[in-house]
Amino acid sequence: MINKVSKIYVAGHRGMVGSAIVNHLKSLGYENIVTRRSGELDLRNQLEVEYFFSQEKPKVVIDAAARVGGILANRDYPYQFLIDNLKIQNNLIEFSLLNDCEKFIFLGSSCIYPKFSPQPIKEDYLLTSELEATNEAYALAKIAGVKACEYVRKQFGKDYSSLMPTNLYGPRDNFDLETSHVLPAMITKFYEAKQQGNQPVILWGTGSPMREFLHVDDLAAAVTFALENELPDNLYNVGTGVDITIKELALMIQQIVGHSGDIIWDDSKPDGTPRKLLDVSKMKTLGWEAKTSLKEGIIETYEWYLENSYNLKKVKIS
Numbered sequence: 001m002i003n004k005v006s007k008i009y010v011a012g013h014r015g016m017v018g019s020a021i022v023n024h025l026k027s028l029g030y031e032n033i034v035t036r037r038s039g040e041l042d043l044r045n046q047l048e049v050e051y052f053f054s055q056e057k058p059k060v061v062i063d064a065a066a067r068v069g070g071i072l073a074n075r076d077y078p079y080q081f082l083i084d085n086l087k088i089q090n091n092l093i094e095f096s097l098l099n100d101c102e103k104f105i106f107l108g109s110s111c112i113y114p115k116f117s118p119q120p121i122k123e124d125y126l127l128t129s130e131l132e133a134t135n136e137a138y139a140l141a142k143i144a145g146v147k148a149c150e151y152v153r154k155q156f157g158k159d160y161s162s163l164m165p166t167n168l169y170g171p172r173d174n175f176d177l178e179t180s181h182v183l184p185a186m187i188t189k190f191y192e193a194k195q196q197g198n199q200p201v202i203l204w205g206t207g208s209p210m211r212e213f214l215h216v217d218d219l220a221a222a223v224t225f226a227l228e229n230e231l232p233d234n235l236y237n238v239g240t241g242v243d244i245t246i247k248e249l250a251l252m253i254q255q256i257v258g259h260s261g262d263i264i265w266d267d268s269k270p271d272g273t274p275r276k277l278l279d280v281s282k283m284k285t286l287g288w289e290a291k292t293s294l295k296e297g298i299i300e301t302y303e304w305y306l307e308n309s310y311n312l313k314k315v316k317i318s
């Protein structure tokens with residue numbers, strides 16, 4: 001049984017997701033949370049991870065550590081997105097299993113599903129047809145993680161499961177224009193263009209793809225839900241069940257930021273998958289659903305950006 005003093009290792013605690021999970025757990029009174037920065041423990045390094053687990057022996061592992069990026073970073077650095085993520089998750093899953101970790105929560109992404117999935121996407125649609133090319137490498141690594149947890153569950157009867165969040169946003173996101181996802185990129189672009197006298201903003205692709213956006217605090221609540229309840233299955237979608245076009249998102253952020261210049265769509269940049277709306281009925285039936293409205297969430301994220309823009313996280317690929 002997991003309780004408030006159970007040792008919980010949150011991998012990736014300085015990231016947008018990991019930090020939201022740690023804050024949420026602490027607010028609920030969990031008092032034995034173990035963390036390590038990548039500089040202290042490189043999760044790609046098998047020997048370091050083996051030693052860490054032999055010393056700490058966590059009862060629960062929440063895997064929020066990964067090589068993460070937006071559409072261009074994924075397209076341009078497939079090798080790092082495949083290999084780093086495989087190494088990180090293989091080490092975490094393997095040494096959790098060898099050290100009797102009772103519960104493992106693996107975080108993937110909605111890009112594991114086929115590019116042209118029927119919508120909304122049910123968990124059963126995994127591996128039914130080809131992946132989107134821009135994030136194939138990342139998706140392959142995440143699919144391997146989902147399957148590894150599924151096989152641990154089947155073969156060893158342990159509570160290892162995977163949550164597949166849709167596109168996430170919130171405080172402590174990556175706002176670097178080359179490597180970030182669309183929502184923080186738009187906040188940065190509209191803000192900077194407004195500061196420069198409402199210069200035009202250049203956005204990528206055609207604006208026609210649809211995306212679903214979940215506030216990271218809602219994901220943290222879903223992870224806590226998975227921690228506190230034994231999930232009967234191995235794979236669960238986590239989203240709002242609602243999506244909008246990238247063009248609609250741009251207009252919403254433009255209005256929140258108060259930019260009044262033009263928007264130019266650079267269609268030499270990729271659109272990515274046309275739509276990836278998650279079917280979230282499985283989690284809803286168990287008792288979890290998202291609470292934050294997109295507009296409120298963006299306003300809160302923009303306020304965080306304004307307060308922290310002097311010291312923003314910039315993720316470079318090396």
Ligand SMILES: NC(=O)c1ccc[n+]([C@@H]2O[C@H](COP(=O)([O-])OP(=O)(O)OC[C@H]3O[C@@H](n4cnc5c(N)ncnc54)[C@H](OP(=O)(O)O)[C@@H]3O)[C@@H](O)[C@H]2O)c1
Binds near residue numbers: 018169
């Ligand atoms: N962002 C999204 O839109 C989104 C959507 C769906 C799913 N997800 C999933 O959510 C998880 C977290 O994403 P995020 O957005 O929070 O990413 P993030 O902000 O970039 O954070 C990633 C974290 O992983 C850690 N990490 C990376 N490489 C590492 C290594 N070699 N050794 C140790 N730690 C390492 C980093 O640690 P340091 O800070 O210590 O370097 C960082 O804290 C990922 O599994 C991702 O697939 C994210």
Ligand SMILES: C[C@@H]1O[C@H](OP(=O)(O)OP(=O)(O)OC[C@H]2O[C@@H](n3cnc4c(=O)[nH]c(N)nc43)[C@H](O)[C@@H]2O)[C@@H](O)[C@H](O)[C@@H]1O
Binds near residue numbers: 134185271272
């Ligand atoms: C959640 C993540 O989603 C990622 O896919 P994906 O939604 O296309 O990733 P994003 O980078 O968020 O892009 C979403 C959409 O926004 C468009 N877009 C418009 N302007 C911009 C901009 O300035 N920056 C960015 N980044 N996009 C922009 C982009 O072309 C794409 O159609 C995957 O590559 C990952 O593997 C992961 O699954």
